[in-house]
Amino acid sequence: MGIRFILMVNKQGQTRLAQYYEYLTLEERRTLEGEIVRKCLARNEQQCSFVEHRTYKIVYRRYASLFFLVGVDNEENELAILEFIHLLVETMDRHFGNVCELDIMFHLEKAHFMLEEMVMNGCIVETSKNNILAPIQLMDKAS
């Protein structure tokens, strides 16, 4: 299992989406998110996109006001995860049209549906945007 959690956090450090692929209690999640966000948001643009924290390696990327943070284990290819974050953003862009923090907040479940199509149990399932969005668009069309 490569990916252990995916977080979307705004500039202020508020979590906007959280998906864990391993069990953590609410309390543990809150502290973990707090620690990671503090660590990552303090870094500048030139510094590398990888931060080691506890047993996790966090790969993060900033898009405008939104940070995408992916916690992986040590064996994972960091550059590939970086590319995956970009793919996730592009997919969301295609659906929402230039995705922003509010899109994710107001359509939390949609964002989760997309994520569900891309990652399962910490593994990447699908990397084609068409395939990822097909079921979601079908639902939209139906409603």
Add this chain to the structure above:
Amino acid sequence: MIKPKVVEPLNQVSTKMEDIDNQLPWIIWGSQFTITLEGRAVVNAQIQLYSNLNELMRLVCNETQDDDYCYFYRDMIRAIRACKTAAEERAVVRKECASIRAAVSDNDNDYRHRNLAKLMFIHMLGYPTHFGQMECLKSIAAPGFPEKRIGYLGLMLLLDERQEVLMLVTNSLKQDLNHTNQYIVGLALCALGNISSAEMARDLAPEVERLLQFRDPNVRKKAALCSIRIIKKVPDLAENFVNPVASLLKEKHHGVLLTAIQLCADLCTASEEALEYFRKKCTEGLVKVLKDAVNSPYAPEYDISGIADPFLQIRLLRILRTLGHGDADASDLMNDVLAQVATKTESNKNAGNAILYECVETIMSIEDSGGLRVLAINILGRFLSNRDNNIRYVALNILMKAISVDGQAVQRHRATILECVKDSDASIRKRALELVYLLVNETNVKPLTKELIDYLEVSDQDFKGDLTAKVCSIVEKLSPEKLWYIDQMLKVLCEAGNHVKDEVWHGLIVVITNATNLHGYTVRSLYRAIQTSGDQEAVVRVAVWCIGEYGDLLVNNIGMLDLEEPITVTENDAVDVIEVAIKCHASDLTTRAMCLTALLKLSSRFPSCSQRIKDIVNQSKGSLLLELQQRSIEFDSIIEKHQNLRSALVERMPVLDEATYSGRRTGSLPAVVSTSHGNSLQIPNGVPKTADAPLLDLLDLSADEPALQNSSGPNFLQDLLGGDILSSASQSGSTQPQKNGTDVLLDLLSTGSPPAQNGSSTADILSISQDNNIKSSVIALNSLSSPMVTSAQSTPASSIMDLLDGFGPTSTIPKDNGPAYPPLVAFDSSSLSLIFNFSKQAGSPQLTQIEATFTNKSSDIYTDFIFQAAVPKFLQLHLEPASSNTLPGGGNGSITQKLQVTNNQHGKGRKRVESSSSSSHE
């Protein structure tokens, strides 16, 4: 005819066909409607046909305007966003949760969807949402796709595999896995893959297996990932999946390939047989897939910045790594394609670099092929000199792995790596430091350490901890000589003494005691160091310890090395240093306690300062810290009353055994359980005391409180060890590390049993041994409890306890008659006394003979007298029959009984015996 029902939230505005005032109409299939309340559109919905390509699903009625559902969901989010403080947010959430709870208890179907969406948001914010769990299950059990979809999402987010509620969902999952609609099957697979427990995995594995052959590839790919979860939860199911995977690996669909490869990798790690199978059957196929991917023409679907599906390529390279590792034939097969990937992949985009990164790792771990290795090392070199920090980071990462394969190649980059240690980026620094640590060897240890220590001066505060730990470890591991070791450690301590772990300065003290010819040099260096770096706790501790031990060498400039400049230190200067340390507010208990001991030692080394030292010691008499108060009172008594004994007491510490110390550090000896009281006596490295005179430590035993007595025994031993990392031992009889040797020390501790019980006194025999320094064995008796006489519970021992004052200095320790042991009054009350006589036979030190003598002091006759004893597992106890079972009263006549204790671990570690005796009487 269907009654309109709120099912699915959407915020798209539908076309209005007709307005119906204030009443919910019955609508015919296909029509659209709007309901207005007081002139405002409340529901604007349409009835639709929901279908996929295969079948007519069902009618779905959707609310399509955001006034109702979305009003509430959005309203909550707006309210939360508007919150200025955490307290406000909590209030909003509390209100929302209350309304959701109400809806839950009303079993409100219409708003379940909306409530679940809200709950997910609330859960994400970190509030408990357990009350919504059943809602998820109800939603999943609903027939429609939208309900199921939100239900499964809620299931994955709000529940986890540890909750029992999950068991209830197994049946729904099973139905959905067999559903005719592929999207519903997909939902169920996804949920199962994310949260399945072992039971569920076992129950549903056949369904998943079947779905691996489903007609739609989107279901197959999810089934493959679901299988990963299943075999992780129930490894013995793995073999069922081997054959299906082999056929999935031949597919064209990228999603299926991607997931099948991951499943294949998991199977390979799960079973050696599967690995062999895949190695034989699939290596060629996978190589071909990779070749196709590298050479494939532009495919927009999976293209990322001009590279065809990098994710798939990376997965392929990874599985090839598993297959090629340790197998020359398989490695041979993949040589060509790896060379192709390494040369053809563009390295100006992140995606390309990700592939190259993976490729280099694969080349490094498959079986040797010279040409490929060169290629990989070149790529690494390019990475390392890249300006992009991400690339440099991964380069350092691979170098770590490459070091075991090709150390020489990595050594070539040493200078660059050393630069990375000083990078402004914490992640890169950390990686580089770990790499440097691996790079250091005997030949380059000196220059590398110098670089690192130089950098220590300027590094960030938060990096100093890591850096010092690594430097210390390097110095300890590879130090060529003691002088260099001591020098480097002093430098580190001066720079970052507050960041070092206790083991580090403990280790330093051990080395110092061993470097007999450097004692003078060391103490003088430390004296200088404490002048400049007195704020670093570790420097202070080591300096205080050394000045206490080697104060005379400091003052008289003894043992000068050629490279040293002489300094003039008076006795008063040396005492000054310690006085400053003990009075410094920053000093903690350990430091102050060490100061006190150092002062005691100096009082003997510097007779002229004796009065001044006594005054300083006396100042701690009023300390609120029990340990300090106790020490100062005891030391004062030694300085005051026992002049003739003092010099023997505070002799220099014997050389501490390095082997034992390092053995303990690496954990080869059992860890020590901390005292059940967890009190202030846990002073690692205690205070150095001479091993010739354990008497000093016996003072600790004279504490009045039972609690302290219990722990002071172990502490006594701990103190004997001086520079050790022992924490106090627990009362409960744990095996403790100890040095080699031949002597035995018995320590009997009382557990003060309540009078109501039949009575038991716990004897605690600790056998301590120290190389060749302890020539005496001491039997310390703390207190004994009487089984019968309440008032006598702990008093009888008091005279023995205060060994120092009670026995006088000369009679205290039978110092020279090693093998003879004084008799021990193990138990004494107004009615019964028990005396142990110990003897050992020469040549069998592990065997201790104990003769127990019982005397009845009461006027009654004891009949059926039984003595029982218990020892821990490493001891063998042999009880011989007692001479009688009747004990006449009035102190005339006694019973004797022989005990024989064999210590199986003699000489290996410290032993501890709890023997309890219980007697019954009439």
